[in-house]
Amino acid sequence: MRTIGHFIGGREVEGKSGRFADVFEPMTGEVQAKVALASKAEMRAAVLNAAEAQVAWGNTNPQRRARVLMKFLEIANRDYDKLADCLAREHGKTVPDAKGDIQRGLEVIEFACGIPHLMKGEYTEGAGPGIDIYSMRQALGVVAGITPFNFPAMIPMWKFGPAIACGNAFILKPSERDPGVPMMLAALMIEAGLPPGILNVVNGDKEAVDAILDDEDIKAVGFVGSSPIAQYIYERAAATGKRAQCFGGAKNHAIIMPDADMDQTVDALIGAGYGSAGERCMAISVAVPVGKTTADRLMEKLIPRVESLKIGTSVDPSADFGPLVTKEAVDRVKNYVDIGIKEGATLAVDGRGFKMQGYENGFYMGGCLFDNVTKDMRIYKEEIFGPVLSVVRAHDYEEALALPSDHDYGNGVAIFTRDGDAARDFAAKVNVGMVGINVPIPVPIAYYTFGGWKKSGFGDLNQHGPDSIRFYTKTKTVTARWPSGVKEGAEFSIPLMK
Numbered sequence: 001m002r003t004i005g006h007f008i009g010g011r012e013v014e015g016k017s018g019r020f021a022d023v024f025e026p027m028t029g030e031v032q033a034k035v036a037l038a039s040k041a042e043m044r045a046a047v048l049n050a051a052e053a054q055v056a057w058g059n060t061n062p063q064r065r066a067r068v069l070m071k072f073l074e075i076a077n078r079d080y081d082k083l084a085d086c087l088a089r090e091h092g093k094t095v096p097d098a099k100g101d102i103q104r105g106l107e108v109i110e111f112a113c114g115i116p117h118l119m120k121g122e123y124t125e126g127a128g129p130g131i132d133i134y135s136m137r138q139a140l141g142v143v144a145g146i147t148p149f150n151f152p153a154m155i156p157m158w159k160f161g162p163a164i165a166c167g168n169a170f171i172l173k174p175s176e177r178d179p180g181v182p183m184m185l186a187a188l189m190i191e192a193g194l195p196p197g198i199l200n201v202v203n204g205d206k207e208a209v210d211a212i213l214d215d216e217d218i219k220a221v222g223f224v225g226s227s228p229i230a231q232y233i234y235e236r237a238a239a240t241g242k243r244a245q246c247f248g249g250a251k252n253h254a255i256i257m258p259d260a261d262m263d264q265t266v267d268a269l270i271g272a273g274y275g276s277a278g279e280r281c282m283a284i285s286v287a288v289p290v291g292k293t294t295a296d297r298l299m300e301k302l303i304p305r306v307e308s309l310k311i312g313t314s315v316d317p318s319a320d321f322g323p324l325v326t327k328e329a330v331d332r333v334k335n336y337v338d339i340g341i342k343e344g345a346t347l348a349v350d351g352r353g354f355k356m357q358g359y360e361n362g363f364y365m366g367g368c369l370f371d372n373v374t375k376d377m378r379i380y381k382e383e384i385f386g387p388v389l390s391v392v393r394a395h396d397y398e399e400a401l402a403l404p405s406d407h408d409y410g411n412g413v414a415i416f417t418r419d420g421d422a423a424r425d426f427a428a429k430v431n432v433g434m435v436g437i438n439v440p441i442p443v444p445i446a447y448y449t450f451g452g453w454k455k456s457g458f459g460d461l462n463q464h465g466p467d468s469i470r471f472y473t474k475t476k477t478v479t480a481r482w483p484s485g486v487k488e489g490a491e492f493s494i495p496l497m498k
Contacts, residue, residue, distance in 0.1 A: 010196025026092030026323040029361035038204035043211035053197025054169035072192035088314035090178035105157030111446040112165035137473040139167030140219040149175035162468035234458035245459040249383040250411035253404040257417035272440035273389040333386030340379040405431035411452030
């Protein structure tokens with residue numbers, strides 16, 4: 001059986017802790033590999049290696065750093081199919097979905113290739129008599145990212161791409177459930193010309209996470225995962241003086257106005273609600289039709305579409321979605337469906353009994369659809385992270401607007417309407433970080449920033465876009481005056497730029 005170690009100092013190394021975790025193939029339910037779980041000492045060794053390598057990398061001009069990323073794009077596209085196959089077999093999402101995961105990450109690498117421009121500071125000539133002021137952006141040093149299982153290519157690249165472009169060394173702690181692709185990406189970066197030690201992959205569990213948070217040489221940490229862990233990491237990082245951007249759970253709503261194109265809306269809900277088996281932080285998990293007529297029309301079209309979803313293996317190109325990541329994930333989602341029934345919601349489509357012929361031990365579950373869900377129910381309040389869509393009927397627009405605005409989570413939201421005035425009002429007023437107008441999954445493209453509000457995000461700066469450059473650099477401002485023509489004599493008051 002294959003054993004996955006760590007990637008430190010430009011090469012894969014064996015784990016030394018003696019602890020391992022199983023890496024499953026979700027479509028068969030079989031263990032396909034063992035991944036090493038790092039000790040605190042192993043994490044510290046990786047950090048020291050990174051700190052030593054970062055000095056020269058930070059002094060490399062931005063244009064040359066960008067060339068490494070450009071070369072990485074070239075060879076990542078060369079190995080696109082290989083990366084997608086590994087991702088699908090470890091995570092469970094279909095190969096086309098895996099390719100989308102990779103592509104979204106590569107788009108942030110493309111953005112980071114503009115680092116010579118993105119790191120430019122400001123300059124003011126003659127701010128005072130003979131005085132010039134300018135600012136510069138400088139790397140932080142060693143930074144870290146703790147990334148989730150559901151996007152094992154995209155989110156690591158969202159984090160290490162801008163960080164490395166800015167001149168930092170990076171410690172990546174990916175999910176131990178699907179570590180194969182992060183290890184492959186690190187090897188490709190070395191092939192692209194990245195100096196050894198600048199990108200390190202240290203696999204592990206909570207021990208590795210706490211080692212990152214406690215290491216005084218790590219200056220910033222980014223996290224994506226559940227909200228309780230996001231808050232824990234944010235608070236612990238802040239206590240040790242680290243910068244932190246931590247993104248948590250979601251309960252994304254789709255508001256369906258009476259004038260919406262119902263066929264397009266249903267298409268959007270099916271893809272956004274059930275794609276990747278619902279294991280997306282931007283999945284639509286709540287549909288909010290406005291008015292009884294709208295709700296009845298929605299359910300009439302939605303039920304047969306959910307019933308006809310095609311669940312298949314990760315490598316079946318015709319499948320709508322594949323298995324969930326682990327058996328525990330399936331059990332958790334089924335438990336939420338049981339809770340919804342007990343709470344009084346109407347289970348219009350029940351996918352709990354689905355079995356994949358020939359793959360009975362795989363981690364499969366069919367699509368579920370609830371109607372008449374109310375905002376006091378657990379299935380509305382909590383993130384299910386599975387192929388379950390809840391319909392919450394709203395009497396009017398104001399009630400529909402209040403649902404996502406008042407929810408504890410504030411990651412993404414969408415409105416479906418032909419009315420530009422309603423859409424504009426909704427976008428301005430809704431208390432959520434990312435808004436889609438007739439777009440079901442409003443993930444901004446790479447040169448805008450990604451981040452949710454409330455319990456979906458902790459920290460002042462978001463992922464990718466200009467915020468990523470601000471997060472991974474510190475600003476130094478220089479005020480300069482040269483001796484020629486300067487009046488002699490001490491000044492005891494605050495200097496004024498007159």
